[in-house]
Amino acid sequence: MANKANFKVDPKLASLLGEGYRSTEHALKELIDNAWDADATKLTVALPDAMTDAPIVVSDNGSGMTEQELLNEYLVVANDRRSRKGDLTATLKRRVKGRKGIGKFAGLMVAGIMEIETTARGRTTRVVVSKENLMNATRDLERFDLPITVSDAAKDAHGTTVTLRELNQRFSFPLPEKLKNLLVVEYGREADFDVKVNGVGLGLDDLQGSSYSHSQAVAHAGSIRLSYKVADSNQAIKQAGIVLRVAGKIVGRPSYWGLEDDPEVPAKLLRKLYGEVEADSLLDGVTADWGDIIENDKAYQAIKPVIQAHIKTALGEVFTKEMNLQRARLQQQLNARLSRLPEYRQRYARLALEKVMKRFYGESEERIETVASVVLDALEKDEYWSILQHIDESPSGDIEALAGALAEFGLVDMAQMANQTRSRLQLLDHLESLIRSPVTLEKSIHQTIEKNLWILGAEYTLIASNKTTARTIQEYTDSKFVGERASRRPDLFLGQRLNGEYLLIEFKRPSKEICRDDQRQAAEYRDDLEPRFGSVEILLLGKARDATTQPHNDSPRMKVFGYEALVSAARTQLGWLLGQLTQA
Numbered sequence: 001m002a003n004k005a006n007f008k009v010d011p012k013l014a015s016l017l018g019e020g021y022r023s024t025e026h027a028l029k030e031l032i033d034n035a036w037d038a039d040a041t042k043l044t045v046a047l048p049d050a051m052t053d054a055p056i057v058v059s060d061n062g063s064g065m066t067e068q069e070l071l072n073e074y075l076v077v078a079n080d081r082r083s084r085k086g087d088l089t090a091t092l093k094r095r096v097k098g099r100k101g102i103g104k105f106a107g108l109m110v111a112g113i114m115e116i117e118t119t120a121r122g123r124t125t126r127v128v129v130s131k132e133n134l135m136n137a138t139r140d141l142e143r144f145d146l147p148i149t150v151s152d153a154a155k156d157a158h159g160t161t162v163t164l165r166e167l168n169q170r171f172s173f174p175l176p177e178k179l180k181n182l183l184v185v186e187y188g189r190e191a192d193f194d195v196k197v198n199g200v201g202l203g204l205d206d207l208q209g210s211s212y213s214h215s216q217a218v219a220h221a222g223s224i225r226l227s228y229k230v231a232d233s234n235q236a237i238k239q240a241g242i243v244l245r246v247a248g249k250i251v252g253r254p255s256y257w258g259l260e261d262d263p264e265v266p267a268k269l270l271r272k273l274y275g276e277v278e279a280d281s282l283l284d285g286v287t288a289d290w291g292d293i294i295e296n297d298k299a300y301q302a303i304k305p306v307i308q309a310h311i312k313t314a315l316g317e318v319f320t321k322e323m324n325l326q327r328a329r330l331q332q333q334l335n336a337r338l339s340r341l342p343e344y345r346q347r348y349a350r351l352a353l354e355k356v357m358k359r360f361y362g363e364s365e366e367r368i369e370t371v372a373s374v375v376l377d378a379l380e381k382d383e384y385w386s387i388l389q390h391i392d393e394s395p396s397g398d399i400e401a402l403a404g405a406l407a408e409f410g411l412v413d414m415a416q417m418a419n420q421t422r423s424r425l426q427l428l429d430h431l432e433s434l435i436r437s438p439v440t441l442e443k444s445i446h447q448t449i450e451k452n453l454w455i456l457g458a459e460y461t462l463i464a465s466n467k468t469t470a471r472t473i474q475e476y477t478d479s480k481f482v483g484e485r486a487s488r489r490p491d492l493f494l495g496q497r498l499n500g501e502y503l504l505i506e507f508k509r510p511s512k513e514i515c516r517d518d519q520r521q522a523a524e525y526r527d528d529l530e531p532r533f534g535s536v537e538i539l540l541l542g543k544a545r546d547a548t549t550q551p552h553n554d555s556p557r558m559k560v561f562g563y564e565a566l567v568s569a570a571r572t573q574l575g576w577l578l579g580q581l582t583q584a
Helices: 014-017 024-037 069-076 082-084 133-138 176-187 280-285 296-340 344-360 365-379 385-392 398-438 442-450 466-478 483-488 516-533 562-584
Strands: 042-046 056-060 110-121 125-129 146-154 159-167 194-197 208-217 222-231 241-246 247-253 273-278 491-496 502-507 536-542 558-562
Touching: 024 042, 024 159, 024 176, 069 110, 069 133, 069 146, 069 159, 125 133, 125 247, 146 398, 176 194, 194 536, 208 296, 222 296, 222 558, 241 280, 273 296, 280 296, 296 344, 296 365, 344 365, 365 562, 398 442, 398 483, 398 562, 442 491, 466 516, 491 516, 502 516, 516 536, 516 558, 536 562, 558 562
Parallel strands: 042 194, 241 273, 502 536, 536 558
Antiparallel strands: 042 056, 056 159, 110 125, 110 159, 125 146, 208 222, 222 273, 241 247, 491 502
16 A cells, blocks of 8 residues: 655745845835735835834735635635636736735745734734744644634724834845835836825835926917936836826826837837826816827827927937946947957947947847847858948938938848847757767867857857967876876866956866866866966856755856756847847
């Protein structure tokens, strides 16, 4: 007869689930999301002053929970609300935010004691969770006892209050301005969800970014007042855009006032826009349900271009500043690659690179570096130059010829990038075949990666070997691995960065898992080489880490990569780029 096995859940799991947030503010937001899912229309957060022992209190007027709901739903770990009740909330039909059923433990990141007091249908249920008791418990989480009390309440009372006591001293106290900045992008436009932090509601000032305001009397339309921000972060703002406020009341939904149709304004930049325009003179143009403005209202038509012009100017300033920062971060890589081109080609190359960087504005730095690397490779192909020469030779007055040449340049630009990206993907296919073959040796992998260091990531693209470093490695291995040790000769590559620092790569067989001895040996190679070259970084490449190695135990200036993980990361970046190019 077969025996049965069961999972046992350690009580420490509850604490661990609460530690998966990047900051205490993000953990508190999880509790606020719970209030949203409970159809709350009002929520308050009380944060204590620093150096006090006052608690954090998050209170809402949502639906609350009965004792049975608390026991059978809330306290069930990883109980996805959507799988039980659907994607929309019961009363207000909001899109549910909770997804994994673990947000309830967010408070345990912030505090040692989390007290939940919830009221529904004439009863108030209170339960207390102690982090210390959980961590010290020896029983299964399912059998862990939580103190719970139930008392009478007013029949129409409802809502939930979470009180967090004994705040975690390892972390800085949650900051009101940081929490409000996090909340304004999510809830700042929600008319039926009033959020207050320390008694103050969410507003434009809570968003981090460049601020703009403009007041003007517009002919045939009266006075307007425009105030908005262009957000700093790449975090998507819910309901981004500029709302219209007439007689103190918002009309319709936020919009970009026609700038979404302007090809000179990147769509990703528009999605960082947040603000409002006050124009009481538009009262007669508002629809009966206040859901929109009549488009051919003369006052509205007079105001629209004024707002467009002001916002476009501000967005241009932000775009230029961010492009300059992006360009500065890439400058060393770009200058080194451009310097290899003939001087007469460099101007065209810079023009093409600038155009492509604008095309991919708003993407992550890693992706921009991928694009830049592919562009620079493509720029070295001869197909570009006949088109660029045509542009250069077009008479300045021949607008039609110049426009045609520029259009052709744009097509060649994208086609070349796409072709270069496909070529790199084909190379990855070849490399993947080598990796998966049990007979592949270090040398084969070495030859492919040395000539295509972009596989390791954009930061390694410009590392190169020279005769001195190649000869040094040859002499080093020849002298150190002779006789019986010859069979253990490592496959090493030594290259130099533009800033003078050196990189030592040791290639293992694709079937070889990297263990602690491999790391120790690689560190010895570095110790032997550093007296001659100075600081040397190590990359150790093999199948993957074995069970004895963990990243946090790696030696300083040493990175361990698995071949398949490298190929997968490179393929993801190139696949994204090819998708962008084929959609263009």
